[in-house]
Amino acid sequence: MGRNRENLVRHLVDEYALQDEAEALELLDKPAPNDDVLEWYSRRGSASAYYELQKLDLGPELGVSGSRGAICFIDGPCPGNDSLIVTAQDMTSLSLLRARLNEIEAGILVRPAMW
Structure with missing residues (x-):
């Protein structure tokens, strides 16, 4: 995973109170x-x-x-x-x-x- 994507995943976990990075990655792969x-x-x-x-x-x-x-x-x-x-x-x-x-x-x- 590239550095920008890692930062985005961490941001999603913190900003949206997600359980873990796996949940953030799942969100990133779905169309908004x-x-x-x-x-x-x-x-x-x-x-x-x-x-x-x-x-x-x-x-x-x-x-x-x-x-x-x-x-x-x-x-x-x-x-x-x-x-x-x-x-x-x-x-x-x-x-x-x-x-x-x-x-x-x-x-x-x-x-x-x-x-």
Whole structure:
């Protein structure tokens, strides 16, 4: 078993309180139900920015009245969509976010994604 697979098996055992590695290996060999994959992607896989940034003090430059930029945290943008999304109002907001993360030494890389 490769190192990445071994790490994944250990993670599954710990994260999901499985009995042993054999149970984790059995899960890995089964196809995941589509609903589970979608739930993981929208609420965990793509949501790391949402969770990480929401915990931080982003400072006075972002998101308050009279501020120079805005970062929006969106929890489920429409019915039937459980995505957790972080958006920047504009490139200035993105630049201010990067500056603030560097200032507080958050260790978070910010890259724009085009939808």
